[in-house]
Amino acid sequence: MKRLVCALMLAASWAASAYPGMQQQQVMPASSVELIRQLPEPYPIELVAFTDANGKSADFSQFRGKVVMVNMWATWCPPCVREIPALERLKAKLSPDDFAFLPISIDAGGKAEVDAFLKAQNMAEFGSFFDAPQNLRQVFPLDTIPATFILNREGQLVAFVRSYVDWDDPKAEALLQGLIAAPVSSAAVKTAK
Numbered sequence: 001m002k003r004l005v006c007a008l009m010l011a012a013s014w015a016a017s018a019y020p021g022m023q024q025q026q027v028m029p030a031s032s033v034e035l036i037r038q039l040p041e042p043y044p045i046e047l048v049a050f051t052d053a054n055g056k057s058a059d060f061s062q063f064r065g066k067v068v069m070v071n072m073w074a075t076w077c078p079p080c081v082r083e084i085p086a087l088e089r090l091k092a093k094l095s096p097d098d099f100a101f102l103p104i105s106i107d108a109g110g111k112a113e114v115d116a117f118l119k120a121q122n123m124a125e126f127g128s129f130f131d132a133p134q135n136l137r138q139v140f141p142l143d144t145i146p147a148t149f150i151l152n153r154e155g156q157l158v159a160f161v162r163s164y165v166d167w168d169d170p171k172a173e174a175l176l177q178g179l180i181a182a183p184v185s186s187a188a189v190k191t192a193k
Contacts, residue, residue, distance in 0.1 A: 033171040035161050036148075042156035045139045050104055050131040053111070058129060060155050063100040067179045068151040071103045072142055073128075075117040079164035080146040084126055086167035093173055098180045104129040106142060150176070153184045 047059045060068060071087060073080035084103075091101040103126070105114045110132040118124050134142055140149050141162070150159040158179060165172065 031169055031171055032163070032165045033169045033175065035163050035165060036150075036159050036172075036175060037161065038159045039157060042152055042154065042158050044156050045151070047155075048135050048138050050129050050136060051111070052129055053127055055111070060151060063102070063151075064155050065153050065184070066098055066100045067153060067176060068100045068102060068155070069176065070140070070149045070151065071101070072131075072136070072140060072145050072147045072149070073103055073105055074107050074145060075105070075114060076107070077145050081121070083146055083164060083167060084123060088126065090167045090172060090176075094176060094180070099176065102129055103127070104131050104136065106131055106134050106136075106145070108132055150179065152179060152182065 045060070047061055049057045049059050052058045060070075071083070073083070075081065087101065087103065091099075094101075105128045107113045107117075107130075110130050114128055114130065115124070118126050118128075136142065140147065140160075144162040146164055147162040148160065148165065149157055152158045159175070
């Protein structure tokens with residue numbers, strides 16, 4: 001039993017510092033967008049499958065050539081649901097040629113549970129992806145949601161936040177526009193075509 005407890009504590013401590021800059025912040029910033037941590041260097045992530053709205057397998061390689069904003073959420077998470085309208089407004093401001101927004105639900109009931117919830121909340125048009133078994137836990141710590149992970153055009157992690165963010169703040173759009181404007185390696189352009 002002691003070994004199990006130690007192993008769980010070790011796993012929890014690893015998840016809390018899996019990427020550079022994941023240490024807890026001591027001072028609360030003026031804007032929630034300032035909670036977004038940009039990594040000093042892009043961090044490669046493993047391709048892990050999740051499911052699209054049609055039940056087909058998907059992974060991040062399908063979106064190479066675009067900046068990808070992955071928002072991990074669940075219906076039972078009030079801050080997650082509170083972010084949805086602002087996330088949709090932010091998505092509408094960015095070109096789908098350069099940007100992909102991937103909300104991924106970790107609800108155990110998958111698509112059926114999420115669709116029923118969204119319909120009851122008059123948000124049926126919100127398109128989500130699904131990861132009921134939480135396979136993405138292999139690359140993203142999911143002990144805190146909402147959690148948003150931003151990938152560059154090469155599919156590497158460049159920024160993240162594990163908290164509610166006011167995505168209507170102009171600083172959020174400016175951050176993403178800056179990542180979209182960043183130079184693209186020739187390998188990413190070839191993969192996207």
